Amino acid sequence: MNQNTAIRTLLAFYTALFLAFLYGPFVVMAIISFQQGPEGGPQFPIIEWSTFWYQHVLGFAPPSRVAPLPIGEALTRSLTLAFATMVVSTVLGTLTAQAFRTQFKGSGFVFYLVVLGMMVPGVLLGLGMALVSSQFGIDRNWWSTAFVLHVVYTYPFAFLVMLAIFNRFDKSIEEAAWALGVPPGRTFRKITFPMIFPGVLSAMLFAFTLSYDEFPRTLFTGGREVTMPIAIYGTFAVEIHPNLFAFGVLTTLFSFALLTVYGVLMSASVRRARVRATGMQEDVA
């Protein structure tokens, strides 16, 4: 037992170090985002603490030699794209997972075909799509060629999440509804959907974040109008400035807000399910 405690302490210490390693760049990024501007570069030492780069990101800073990030258009595009991807891939994922609840011939093939979408590196898929569109004369746009690839990428995640949810799902409740003569559409709306809602929410969250941050697939297929990650990637070639880090901090805070909304919705759904279960008898009457 004593030996076990020693191992436990050692591992706890190691895990703390590990987390420090994970968060290190993040902390440094946050510090440097307060670098003096516009002369201060993305490195130590901090010349003077300032919020210049935050103003720069939000468009309040006076014009300088550092070009502003295309927040307005690029961010709107990224969010629109992520939203559309989220909706389509969650619907596709749910449909396919629903089909997998019954055994059918060729299920192995379909499973791997879908999972392939998340396994193929983005750069290959982007290249393939760019080749197809250039040979068939299809215009490349973020809302067309890039969008379909985003769905190819996120739909497998949605599918796997929904598959896991359906695996833990008690089929007899649905069967009871059918036996009582409730039509399939209504059964899905009233019985199935409320039960799988937490899973749907997770699938949506996955799809949204993956698409929002996606860039190898978008790089070759997004056309002239850039999304946010492509705009950031564009700065790789030239000099980088602390405005990127300020932007990183801001988007992280935004993500936290999103995560909080997800958490609230999730717990509300759990609570509602509980209330519904207790109030079921009155409902039936």
Next chain:
Amino acid sequence: MDGAAVETPIASSVPSRDGPGFFQRHGHLLLLAPGVIWMILFLVIPLAMMVYVSFWTQTTFAIKPDLTLKSWTTFFASETYFGALLRTLRIWLTVLFLTFLFGYPTALYIGQFVRNKTVQTILLVACVIPFWTSFLIRVLAWRPMLGKEGAINILLQGLGIIDQPIEVLLFTELSVIIGMVQIYVVFMVGPIAFMLARIDDSLFEAARDLGASPMTIFRKITFPLSLPGVVVGAIFVSVMVLGEFATASALSGRKVNLLGNIIVTQVGSLKWAFAAVIGVVLTVVMASVITVLLRVVNLRREL
């Protein structure tokens, strides 16, 4: 469900358990169709196109559908390109090994030593939080960490461990590896921790009652049962590292060129056929890695 179903000659000739209606029997096809069609159009066709184009003739600014092996021979004859393949494989293996080495103890702690579900969740969420920052910005954040006047050198000099700043940290292969390990290690931790948390506690109790040492328990119980997690983690890490190019171009100052980087450059100069060749090479590497890994564990069964 089979309340109205009566034995009919047709139903009995079909090998089904009861006599469900058309929708019950073929409904899954309707459900599957949208997803399968989407994947064939936007996944299978682009990949097939890539293979096809790799045999096309490349002229200065265009490609012509005259089949040739020229791009392929250029790839294997060229020191630069074949070297990039070897470099990609080397960096992939190094990162894979390091993510396992650094990730396993953390997964072991979270999955096995923390038995409180809430604490377990908090620790896993803590690992995932950095992912809420854009991938590209996370990569760039390594620059002020590793530079000559970066955080690590300042810290080490402040502690008096070194006198001179370490210069090999940034714009080398090492910085690419450090960056990749930090970015991808979580994909190793997650699946392993998940598998470890699923192990039945009574198994350990029984082993201890029979006098097994912690080392024996780890070797005979913990590690074998966590292996599916290791494989799933390895698949994640491999897939992502093999297709990488952003980390390499951001942290190596374009000195380290992986296959992904070469694809990006070739596409940039409209060398489509050549980019396609490299794409096919990368696909073959990836497919063999995944096939080998899937031999070890059945992904569908572990879900």
